[in-house]
Amino acid sequence: MNDWKTLPKTEIHLHIEGAAPPEFIRTLAKEKNVDLSGVFAADGSYRWADFAEFLCTYEAATSVLQSPEDYRRLTEAVLAESAANGVVYTELFLAADFCGGGDVAAWKEYLAAMIEGADNARAAHGIETRFISTCVRHFGPEEAVKIARLTAETAGPMLTGFGMGGEERHLSAADFAPAFAIAAEAGLGLTSHAGEICGAGSVRDTLDHLKVTRIGHGVRAIEDPALVDRLADENILLEVCPGSNIALSVFSDWPEHSIERLRRAGVPVCVSTDDPPYFHTTMTEEYAHLADTFAWGRADFNAINTAAMNAAFCDEDTRQRMLAKFR
Ligand SMILES: [Zn+2]
Incomplete structure (x- = not known):
């Protein structure tokens, strides 16, 4: 386990509140x-x-968690835990609906506090962070548009992505196309949860309508071979969180998980923890399970971390600096 703890890692699917x-x-x-x-x-x-x-x-x-100061402290606590597990680059999901109720002025204060937290964590642990602002699917398309506008207005070197989480069974991907179009226009990286609770069709709809370059989870794409081919052809990265999937019974156990079959089919995959303390996991434990279950070694982990950095929502200097760690 100790071996896996110090191995450099990327993590690009982590909800800040769920990582507390x-x-x-x-x-x-x-x-x-x-x-x-x-x-x-x-x-x-x-x-x-x-x-x-x-x-x-x-x-x-x-x-x-009630104030910008609470979120600054939360950011530092979460990133300290990530760094202790060898994470060198991370992308955190933030939800403006929970940080100031979607009000732009309040959000700016929360965001500034979280950037300060990330700066402090970089100084203390060397960990690099970017933020992805997410809308909440079951809050509906109008709220999603509001959050997309707010994100576009506050985008910058640290806030680089837009995404969607929440109840996957609510409405269809097409209903959220206007929100994602606003975020795309602002130059933000795009990702959305799909193919976790719902099947392969939700991944297909998300690709068709939201023009994302990454899918949060996406692991049920394995149910449709044509979709698996498409993910490989279009180089769509899946942000896979195996421990989360097993805790929520998307798969019954580690050997049943689709990550290895997807990887063998040429789909870019990476590994994250989603809401780690809730699923009683850490990045170190995820790596140890993958090594035990699929006989993954350092070369395999370096390959998935390279895939993650190639799809990361960051500037080219940062990308190249991080990629060098996985060569
Ligand atoms: Zn998630």
């Missing part, structure tokens, strides 16, 4: 006199048994 270390949330709750005792198991980890309970725990834990 339990200890950090406990500290914040204590400062604010919020009782979160029901949220934690005896060993201090987040407690949930089924998806409904997962959502309740997630909502309760994130309810203590």
